[in-house]
Amino acid sequence: MTAMQWFFSFLKKYRLKLIIALILVTFASSLTIINPYISGIIVDDVIKGGKTDILPKLIIILILTTLVRSIIKYIYLYIFEISSQRMLYTMRDYVYRRFLEEDFSFYNKNRTGDLMSRQTGDMDAIRHFVAWVIYNIYENILLFCFAIIMIFTVDYRLALCMIAVMPLTVLTTSKQLKAIKPAFHNIRKQFSSLNTFVQENVSGNRVVKAFAKEDYEIEKFNKENDGYRDAELNSAKMWRKYVPVFEFLSSSLTFILYLVGGIMVVKGSITMGKLVTVSGYLWMLNNPLRMAGWLANDYQRFVTSVEKIYATIKEDPTIKTPTNPVKQKHFNGEIEFKHVNYRAEDDVILTDINFKVTPGQTVGIIGATGSGKSTLMNLLCRFYDVTDGEISIDGVNVRDLDLYNLRSNIGMAMQDVFLFSDTIEGNIAYGNPNCTFEEVQAAAKVANADAFIVNMPDGYDTIVGERGMGLSGGQKQRISLARALLKNPSIVILDDTTSAVDMETEAQIQSELGALTDRTVFIIAHRISSIKDADLIIVVDDGKILESGNHDSLIEKKGYYYTVFNHQYGEFDHYKRSKQKGGKNNG
Ligand SMILES: Nc1ncnc2c1ncn2[C@@H]1O[C@H](COP(=O)(O)OP(=O)(O)O)[C@@H](O)[C@H]1O
Ligand SMILES: [Mg+2]
Known part of the structure; x- marks a missing residue:
């Protein structure tokens, strides 16, 4: 499908309405023929011929046509506006x-600001096209043709002289269309870039302030702003060149009419009234010529926007529900990784991962930052797909499951906590909005969050700002943990969820979690204390499983885990294996 076909697939639903509207445009345009024609009759028959008795009738016709035309115009403008708004809504x-x-x-690749521009500026260019440009192009072409036809009926020689400027107009319009296309692409690019910059700076505003980088950011912003202004000016410069040409072409019609027409009246080959009629049609020729440049501009703006939007969304997401997913609503939580490899682009991130978890087990995944712990869980949730090997839940390959089903069985507290600007209650209940307040509170208690929440001014009704502003890192982590637990999933993933919580609170959370024996829990950490009691501990280093077992067996083994355990902090980040080997890792 091309970008335009994609656009028309949305327009299709309004086809009938638009056709009716275009018929109305046709009708209204054809009515414009009447007034100049009547003016000619007034000059020839009333003024020169003295038939004053028909004058009132003619005036009434003039008034009526104008009235009818206005009403029709109102109706079709309304249809275009409504259709464009509705179409845009769907789009x-x-x-x-x-x-x-x-x-x-997709989100790694696309910047938020770009995506915002697709939904705002680009959408608006499309709406403008449907609401205004379509009928204007059509109306102007009609007016032009009607005028030419009417002039032909008056005198073909005069008509031919006036048509002579046509090829020049067509040529200029098509040249302009070609010339401004890159300029419009550039405008859209700069606009996205400006949007992205503003979006990043507004959300990262605290970092900017903390580093006192306001001046630096303003300077950078000015560059973006300059870029956008220059892109707009550049396109304006492009089409400005064409404005005088169109202006000249349309004025030349006036010269031609009065020169050729004047001579003909003097010679007596046409009457004065005919000349008045033709000059009444003049605007119907002039107007399209004057408008051609503007309409070409708007058209190109529209095409660019459709192309931009379509390019963003045309590729199907690679991760989706298979056509015939295995129907299974609830999982027991048996998980197996079989020879799993994962590469992103050309980077090898995970190599030959094998392990099996029985339902109800707690699994600790431990390793230094960047060793691949989060990636393991991202693969389980199918945020990415494995490159080789297989991950199964209850014996079913995750790739054969309905994505929605898979993920609704997993409660995940992600490493970078994201809270919505909503109440604390709303944030915790996000995965299960129909739950009762008691359930919210119970989840918060397990996550050791209830105590600090009830101490807040509005308790559970406290609105946390964007991304959870106003809360400490540890508080945000505990809310996110409560959110993951409330879903009541058979698999719980806690990715570094207690890293910002003090040791004592962490121990409390762990004893609460330990009571949940009916689900499989993954705890990712780099502090041994966080996972010491797990049924299975997986030690990850540089994308590989180095050793696994429970705490006692790993200590007995006297390997990497043992070394880190005996180290002052018991933290994997403070003791990298490669350091010991003199390898490349840095802290
Ligand atoms: N989608 C991806 N594209 C490229 N590199 C990635 C991607 N996901 C993870 N990585 C890289 O894989 C490595 C492991 O990342 P991660 O699993 O987040 O580590 P951990 O959670 O153990 O700190 C890192 O070097 C990271 O940069
Ligand atoms: Mg991680």
């Missing part, structure tokens, strides 16, 4: 759904 909805369907790789 925006579709694009938004696509955004939500997209996988992690």
Whole structure:
């Protein structure tokens, strides 16, 4: 499908309405023929011929046509406006759904600001086209043709002289269209870039302030702003060149009319009234010529926007539900990784991962930062797909499962906590909005969050700002943990969820979690104390499983785990194996 076909697939639903509207445009345009024609009759028959008795009738016709034309115009403007708004609504909805369907790789690739521009500026260019440009192009072409036809009926020689400027107009319009296309692409690019910059700076505003980098950021912003202004000016410069040409072409019609027409009236080959009629049609020729440049501009703006939006969403997400997913609503939580390899682009991230977890077990995954712990869990949730090997839950390959089903069985507290600007209760209940307040509170208690929440001014109704502003790192982590638990999933993943919580609170959380024996729990950590009691501990280093077992067996083994355990901090980040080997890792 091309970008335009994609656009027309949205327009299709409004086809009938638009056709009716275009018929109305046709009708209204054809009415414009009447007034100049009547003016001619007034000059020839009333003024010169003295038939004053028909004058009132003619005036009434003039008034009536104008009135009817206005009413029709009102109706078709309304249809175009309504259709464009509705079409845009559907399109925006579709694009938004696509955004939500997209996988992690899509969001790694696309900047937020770009995506925002697709949904705002680009959508608006499309709406403008449907609401205004379509009928204007059509109306102007009609007016032009009607005028030419009417002039032909008056006198073919005069008509031919006036048509002579046509090829020049067509040529200029097509040249302009070609010339401004790159300029519009550039405008859209700069606009996205400006948007991205503002979005990043607004959300990263605390970092900017903390480093007192306001001046630096303003300077950078000015560059973006300059870039956008220059892109706009550049396109304006492009089409400004064409404005005088169109202006000249349209004025030349006036010269031609009065020169050729004047001579003909003097020679007596046409009447004065005919000349008045033709000059009444003049604007119908002039107007399209004057408008051609503007409409070409708007058209190109529209095409660029459709192309931009389509390019963003045209590729299907690589991770999606298979056509015939295995129907299984609830999992027991048996998980197996079989020879799993994962590469991102050309980087080898995980190599030959094998382990098996029985339902209800607690698994500790430990290793230094960047060793691949989060990636293991991302593969389990199918945020990315394995390159080789297989991950199965209850014996079913995760790739054969319905994505929605798979993920609704997993409660995940992610490493970088994201909270919505909503109440604390709303944030915790996110995965299960129909739950009772008691359930929210119970989850918060397990996560050791209840105590600090009830101490807040509005308790559970406290609105946490964007991304959870106003809360400490540890508080955010505990809310995110409560959110993961409330879903009541058979698999719980806690990715570094207690890293910002003090040791004592962490121990309390662990004893609460330990009581949940009916689910499989993964705890990712780099502090041994966080996972010491796990049934299975997996030590990850540089994308490989180095050793695994429970705490006692790993200590007995006297390997990497043992070394780190005996080290002052018991933290994997403070003791890298490669350091010991003199390898490349840095802290
Ligand atoms: N989608 C990806 N594309 C490229 N590199 C990735 C991707 N995901 C993870 N990585 C890289 O893989 C390595 C492991 O990352 P991660 O699993 O987040 O480590 P950990 O959670 O153990 O700190 C890191 O070097 C990271 O940069
Ligand atoms: Mg991680």
